[in-house]
Amino acid sequence: MNAVDIQGVSLRYGRMTALRQLNLHLESGEVLGLFGHNGAGKTTTMKLILGLLAPSEGQLRVLGQEPNNADVRRRMGYLQENVMFYPQLSGRETLHHFARIKGAARQQADQLLEQVGLAHAADRRVKTYSKGMRQRLGLAQALLGEPRLLLLDEPTVGLDPIATQDLYVLIDKLRQQGTSVILCSHVLPGVEAHINRAAILAGGQLEAVGTLASLRNEAQLPSRIRASGLQQREQVLQSLSVNGSTSRPLGSDSIEFTGSSAVKVQLLRQLLNQDQPSDIEILQPSLEDLYRYYTERAGAARAAEDKA
Numbered sequence: 001m002n003a004v005d006i007q008g009v010s011l012r013y014g015r016m017t018a019l020r021q022l023n024l025h026l027e028s029g030e031v032l033g034l035f036g037h038n039g040a041g042k043t044t045t046m047k048l049i050l051g052l053l054a055p056s057e058g059q060l061r062v063l064g065q066e067p068n069n070a071d072v073r074r075r076m077g078y079l080q081e082n083v084m085f086y087p088q089l090s091g092r093e094t095l096h097h098f099a100r101i102k103g104a105a106r107q108q109a110d111q112l113l114e115q116v117g118l119a120h121a122a123d124r125r126v127k128t129y130s131k132g133m134r135q136r137l138g139l140a141q142a143l144l145g146e147p148r149l150l151l152l153d154e155p156t157v158g159l160d161p162i163a164t165q166d167l168y169v170l171i172d173k174l175r176q177q178g179t180s181v182i183l184c185s186h187v188l189p190g191v192e193a194h195i196n197r198a199a200i201l202a203g204g205q206l207e208a209v210g211t212l213a214s215l216r217n218e219a220q221l222p223s224r225i226r227a228s229g230l231q232q233r234e235q236v237l238q239s240l241s242v243n244g245s246t247s248r249p250l251g252s253d254s255i256e257f258t259g260s261s262a263v264k265v266q267l268l269r270q271l272l273n274q275d276q277p278s279d280i281e282i283l284q285p286s287l288e289d290l291y292r293y294y295t296e297r298a299g300a301a302r303a304a305e306d307k308a
């Protein structure tokens with residue numbers, strides 16, 4: 001059973017269409033990165049899964065049931081963007097309050113405060129917390145009750161680099177335990193190693209979804225190969241040619257080749273036949289490169305539609 005199944009879902013706010021014919025699923029124990037420009041429809045998708053909004057068209061199943069089912073709600077955790085708490089309560093009191101609402105064990109609060117690195121500030125009032133501390137408390141709140149499905153909207157906002165890394169490690173651990181996660185973020189560097197698939201929304205439509213490997217394959221963006229410590233750089237530059245690839249000198253003894261993934265291995269083979277580089281670096285298109293490609297493609301398609 002998929003954790004989330006979204007079929008042909010559209011959502012309109014009055015006359016404004018925020019999501020158009022969305023088809024998306026989340027497998028059990030999968031981490032899906034949901035990306036898109038401001039206003040692309042990410043939070044709207046989250047709110048539909050949470051049962052806070054009803055689709056104008058289409059079908060949604062969450063943990064096999066209707067999204068607003070009480071039992072499903074108990075098995076979901078949600079960290080919203082710009083999380084707010086009662087400023088007068090301490091971190092511990094805040095978690096006790098949410099544990100009561102969620103029907104989770106009160107003792108879990110201490111364990112979660114420890115897990116998100118807030119044990120030392122558990123009895124301080126939330127109004128004295130930094131932005132990153134409030135974000136960690138929001139994460140602890142989302143983890144109350146050991147949810148099977150976790151929705152994280154911009155979880156790394158306000159977190160310092162170490163806390164961000166800790167969050168990703170925690171997500172890896174939750175995934176290993178079988179938790180399904182949707183992670184919405186504008187912060188792309190660093191996230192790619194922690195998601196199974198990426199979904200890219202643009203203008204309320206799903207522009208691309210897949211593993212990074214499949215998106216790279218589909219987008220056919222060039223990879224770069226950097227070889228350094230070459231003995232015969234000039235000869236290599238002149239003689240090495242693989243269809244569709246380009247090369248340029250770098251520094252005193254290096255070359256950068258640019259070509260599609262398909263020619264990568266051929267290039268490497270020729271290079272190693274002709275010279276003995278001391279180091280080789282392969283730079284594949286990053287998640288940011290893919291995001292830019294799909295977002296620009298969507299923008300170009302919309303501009304063409306507007307002209308027609």
Ligand SMILES: Nc1ncnc2c1ncn2[C@@H]1O[C@H](COP(=O)(O)OP(=O)(O)OP(=O)(O)O)[C@@H](O)[C@H]1O
Pocket residue numbers: 013016017018036037038039040041042043044045081
């Ligand atoms: N309550 C509302 N009433 C009217 N329009 C809304 C409402 N909420 C969202 N929208 C519109 O729906 C579209 C999608 O908004 P949504 O909040 O889902 O985007 P998002 O991808 O989460 O953006 P961001 O990255 O800025 O958080 C936007 O054009 C937004 O202005």
